[in-house]
Amino acid sequence: MTTKNSKKSPAYQRIKTAILHNIHSGKWQAGEAISTEMALAEEFGVSRMTVNRALKELSEERVLERRQGSGTFVAQQQFNHTFVEVRNIAEDLKSANRDYQAQVVSTRSLTQETLANELPKEVHDRFSDILVKSKQSNSAQLAKEDLPEALVYEVKIIHLADGLPIQFEERWVDAQQLPDFIEQDFRVVNTSDYLIEQTPLERGSYTIQALAAPKDIAQALQIAPNSPTLMLQRQTYSAGKVLTVVKMWHAGERYQFAGEL
Numbered sequence: 001m002t003t004k005n006s007k008k009s010p011a012y013q014r015i016k017t018a019i020l021h022n023i024h025s026g027k028w029q030a031g032e033a034i035s036t037e038m039a040l041a042e043e044f045g046v047s048r049m050t051v052n053r054a055l056k057e058l059s060e061e062r063v064l065e066r067r068q069g070s071g072t073f074v075a076q077q078q079f080n081h082t083f084v085e086v087r088n089i090a091e092d093l094k095s096a097n098r099d100y101q102a103q104v105v106s107t108r109s110l111t112q113e114t115l116a117n118e119l120p121k122e123v124h125d126r127f128s129d130i131l132v133k134s135k136q137s138n139s140a141q142l143a144k145e146d147l148p149e150a151l152v153y154e155v156k157i158i159h160l161a162d163g164l165p166i167q168f169e170e171r172w173v174d175a176q177q178l179p180d181f182i183e184q185d186f187r188v189v190n191t192s193d194y195l196i197e198q199t200p201l202e203r204g205s206y207t208i209q210a211l212a213a214p215k216d217i218a219q220a221l222q223i224a225p226n227s228p229t230l231m232l233q234r235q236t237y238s239a240g241k242v243l244t245v246v247k248m249w250h251a252g253e254r255y256q257f258a259g260e261l
Contacts, residue, residue, distance in 0.1 A: 009180045011046045015054035017198055018044075023063070023074055024197060033071045034064070061239045063200050089248075090190050093161045103158040104186050105220065109150035109175065119152065123172050126235055126245045127152060150175040153182045155191065158220050166255050168220040171246040177238060191246075195236070199243060204236035208257065213249070221251045228252035 009017075022028045035043070040051045055072055058064040065075045093100040110118055119127065153175050159167040171191055173181050177199060184194055195201065212226040221229070230250040236243050 011044060011050050012054040012057070013179060015040060015044055015046070015051060016058055019054065019058060020063070020198065020200070028074050030074050033073050036071060057239070061200050061202075088190055088192050089159050089167050093159075093166070098161040099163070101160045101163070102187050102190075103160065105156040105158060106154075107156075107182055107186075108154040109182060110152040110154060111149055112151055115151050119172065122233070123245045126242045127172070127174070150179075150182070153178075155182075155186060156220075157186055157191070161254075164254065165221045166251060168217055168249040169246060170249075171244060173244045174242065177241070177243055195244060199238045201243065202237045202240070204234060206232055206234035208232050210252070217249050221249065223251050223253075230255065230257070232257075 019028075019034065022034070028034050037048050037051045037055065040054075041048045044051070055064060055066065059066050059072075062075055065073045067073065090100050090102070115127075116124070151174075153173045155169070155171050155173075157169040157171075158165050159169065169191065173195075175181070178195070181194065181198075209231050211229050211231050213221065213223055213229045215225050217229065218225040218227060221227075223229075229252050232248045232250070233246070234248070235245045
């Protein structure tokens with residue numbers, strides 16, 4: 001498994017994560033006031049300016065509502081996984097009483113030097129805003145130190161049912177929005193669950209294609225090259241930007257999509 005360490009999450013991001021956790025756990029309900037800026041500054045040992053940045057970003061993401069003279073409240077709306085229903089293959093398999101296991105093939109951090117050349121074209125196009133910022137990094141408008149070392153994280157994971165590969169996941173994540181993503185142990189932490197817990201997902205879109213398995217995909221799924229697969233490609237958005245793009249390849253004879261109308 002290949003990996004590169006990311007930078008430690010900045011203080012304002014840790015505050016955002018803690019606030020989201022309190023909302024998701026039900027500690028703070030829709031319409032309720034959250035802790036004051038002063039209380040949060042004392043709790044995290046930071047300045048009120050740092051807290052203000054966290055609250056400002058969560059307000060822009062429509063998670064919080066700031067009312068002049070009254071405080072900051074949980075927005076009166078549903079969000080996160082109620083906005084975007086994200087299927088979790090681990091839960092699907094466990095609910096079917098099948099033994100689930102995840103094998104991490106690789107994790108990688110893509111920098112401004114490697115991003116443009118190493119992303120698949122369709123993924124490259126989804127992260128166009130990151131590429132634009134990357135190209136500006138050497139200009140007078142944006143100093144290089146203003147960009148994190150990693151711009152996009154890439155993970156590849158094989159999901160198994162009863163010891164047999166069912167799904168091969170190729171995922172790319174905006175490292176600026178989730179700087180700690182790459183540090184997770186994805187043998188025990190499901191990628192979709194982590195995204196839902198850490199970031200309010202606003203919307204998403206997906207396509208499903210029947211494709212012949214390329215050689216590397218066939219090897220991961222332990223099927224013959226050019227065997228039939230179902231490939232689901234999905235992108236989800238947060239704060240008006242693409243947060244993640246994922247390709248999920250399924251062995252055609254071992255998996256099916258099903259639901260009720």
